[in-house]
Amino acid sequence: MSGDLKVKKNGESYSCPFCSSKKKNTSSLASLVQHSSGVGAAPNRPAKDKATHRALVKHLKNDLAKSPEPQPQVIPVEPLQNKDEKFVWPWMGILVNVPTELKDGRQVGESGNRLKGQLSQFCPLKVIPLWTFRGHTGNAIVEFGKDWNGFRNARTFEGHFAAGGYGKKDWMGKKNQGSDLYGWLARAEDYNSPGLIGDHLRKNGDLKSVNDLAREGARKTDKLVANLANQIETTASLEKMMGQREQLLQSYNEEIRKMQQLARRHSQKIIDENQKLRAELETKMNELDVRSKQLDELAAKSGYDRRNIEQEKQKNAIRSSHLKMATLEQQKADENVLKLVEEQKQREKHAALKKILMLEQQLDAKQKLELEIQQLKGKLKVMEHMPGDEDSASKNRINELSEALQEKIDELDGMESLNQTLVIKESKSNIELQEARNELENGLLDISGGRAHIGIKRMGELDLKAFSKACQKKCSGEDVEVTAAFLCSKWETEIKNPDWHPFRIVIADGKEMALYEINEYKCKGSYPVGELWNFKEDRKVTLKEAVQFVLKQWRANRRKQR
Known part of the structure; x- marks a missing residue:
């Protein structure tokens, strides 16, 4: 400042230079900023006081904030004595005596963002000023969230105001509260109180104790563990089922491979025999051609009886024709054999596939039944760990799951009993x-x-x-x-x-x-x-x-x- 106006007294405490006659001393820079902001926004203060205090706020934020001041000491929060004490959840703080002034026939005051900036050391999520048809009520709700960090910040917020003499007891005990802000952590008394503050708390929060939240967290953890266990069991059952399917598929492929090998060997044997027969037919046809040529040469050289030669030629021609027809028949037989081999292979393949599908259906039915049993067991475990055990709907759901589980177990026992009975009957037969x-x-x-x-x-x-x-x-x-x-x-x-x-x-x-x-x-x-x-x-x-x-x-x- 200028002149003889001093803000800092002895390096540790601060005082307002404009309120020295009233002995207005504060212990921290934040408290002095809060005091100056309250006086600067108060509608019942003289214009000169409001202007000087606003200038002090500007000076504190712009000049002193840049100087190497030591950080304000963190007020230690005492451990919570009664863990069954009810608080408003999500954690909320109550801020009262927010400076307001009359403007255009309505009360106006600082916005929620500006108040949030003043309370930034407590990490609030939101500051909500409370308004009526007359304007700003001078009250605000500070939200700190739902987690345990928010609870610690809310208790620090309450401890800060209580340490400076601006807590709930101070607000209720003083007749003249002045222009300073008061704040505390919202509890059951505030939640059930009449008025705008109580209405807002009841509309946006619930009453819960630390033990309630701890038990609820434990229930959620148990539910999560049960869900994870159910997922693990389901995954294991699926992996087992996929492994059995893979083994069944490998067995099927092995059977198909063996059948194909047998069919190939059989087909190759038939083809080799047909080729051998075809070679014999070609040899005989070549012999007939050679014989026919020899007869032609003999007739030309020696004048042999042409009639006998012609007869022998006709016989050779007939035999050659028969051999050609035999060759054609052999080719048709080869085609028919290959066709029959292919049909036989397809029939064997279809028969094997039908058997594999039947076994697979039986395996699927049993595995599906076992999987449903595991899922029902997992659902029962989840329902047992869920909150609301005294609810009739939850009990009915648990009873329905138990009955469904027992039906599936009885069905599986019946299937196994039937298989055992068939084995015994076969043995007796x-x-x-x-x-x-x-x-x-x-x-x-x-x-x-x-x-x-x-x-x-x-x-x-x-x-x-x-x-x-x-x-x-x-x-x-x-x-x-x-x-x-x-x-x-x-x-x-x-x-x-x-x-x-x-x-x-x-x-x-x-x-x-x-x-x-x-x-x-x-x-x-x-x-x-x-x-x-x-x-x-x-x-x-x-x-x-x-x-x-x-x-x-x-x-x-x-x-x-x-």
């Missing part, structure tokens, strides 16, 4: 078929004749004829049968020994088949066992053929008895 087969074997031992083409073959029994043929090459006379019987008996004894391996280099007929049959039927102690056999076709008899044979024998015996 196989046992019954085997028992029926054994009964047929026992019956055929009694009714089968010597020349019947269906009977019981002792699998793994050595053939004495094979030994006799082998002994005839080395022995002669009466020793053949004796030697063959001795060797056959010896082999039957040795076969029972699992460590006995007779085949080194040469394998004799009969013995290899007997050992193969014993190993195939896994006879106990390597003893031969009976098996229903078709001796005419040298193969195992089906159960249907055996039953038909028994019925045929029974009818024949019945007719004989009549």
